[in-house]
Amino acid sequence: MYERPTKVCLVWGAAEGDSELTAFDNALLKAGIGHLNLIAVTSIFPEGAALSSLPDIPTGTLTPTVYAKMVSETPGESISACIGVGVTPKGGVLMEAHGPWSAEEIEGRVRRMVEEGMRTRGLEPYELHFATAEHVVEKIGSAVAAAVLWRG
């Protein structure tokens, strides 16, 4: 708590499960973060932070994460979850969406939210990155996208 993360790690995954909660759990495992105790945070890319691949984090570590979570019990439905990040050396924003949409459609939505958030803060121009998971539900499915806020 009261720390400022220095690394932002984008991950995503999708999976089926026997229940909504275990489908979400399986999607987190696919995303590579199913061994962590995630703490949901709102959505700022810290000043001076950098995008990074996910480090090796011990099982059960309390880990602040911005995540987008979609779960559906409608077989055949296309679902997606997306995190978009606008990056400048002075920081930026992370925006999320999840819903019954294609990857292309959800990235369009998130792109517009990042644009608004960066413009409002006077952070232009900026780099834009996405983490997007797309999934066609078989029985009970989940799509997850996340930005792990790491340090060090």
Added chain:
Amino acid sequence: MYERPTKVCLVWGAAEGDSELTAFDNALLKAGIGHLNLIAVTSIFPEGAALSSLPDIPTGTLTPTVYAKMVSETPGESISACIGVGVTPKGGVLMEAHGPWSAEEIEGRVRRMVEEGMRTRGLEPYELHFATAEHVVEKIGSAVAAAVLWRG
């Protein structure tokens, strides 16, 4: 984590946005906390803590916060968000509400919740403070009230 905050900073704001998430983001900016990574917490005013104005916190800092968030896409609707805090030297409680109500109505609701929480804990008499944001929706609007739990 595992720390005990020593300052409680009440803030509030309201704004429009192009989406629900960016309206919320803009309301956080109006409240002065749109540069922070907020972590939602339940609702205790720590023993020995004091109300304080918001300190200068670096962009992206992981910041525990009790917040009330209202978003509406109904033009003309009056919305509000309120945090009420009952304070004694032995601590107190923070209660929240948000909905399609006036500031006066929401503060009445929150007042009754604070009363119940303080009475149950035997913390009477107490000081009562509110942070309340009220907004009439133009297109997509958000009202936010928050208690930042700071330290030091």
Added chain:
Amino acid sequence: MYERPTKVCLVWGAAEGDSELTAFDNALLKAGIGHLNLIAVTSIFPEGAALSSLPDIPTGTLTPTVYAKMVSETPGESISACIGVGVTPKGGVLMEAHGPWSAEEIEGRVRRMVEEGMRTRGLEPYELHFATAEHVVEKIGSAVAAAVLWRG
């Protein structure tokens, strides 16, 4: 933040209140955690951690907790909230459910989720523990089950 809890403390409680939020608050008091600032986390039993009784934690401490929360305004309704934990020396999972169910029914649901989560991770055999709160609503009732993730 970024810590790995070493103790997992299962608690539960149920209560009535004058509003949904204060019923929840009263259920937290019954569970013995109504004096803490809870931070919700997802659901991993850390490697090397142990089940433990709840230590004496100062009022207002920021405390990571997996919790299941049920609130109902339907007099006569039976409600419950349950946390199930699968434990091995290499860690495990915590699963939650809440709904208009009996203790027996909700533990069946949670048992199946724990089984799936442990099997997926190759963590078999394992010890299974539950924290379950059951309540018949009088006016506005809440049932809460929680796993406090403590350290030291």
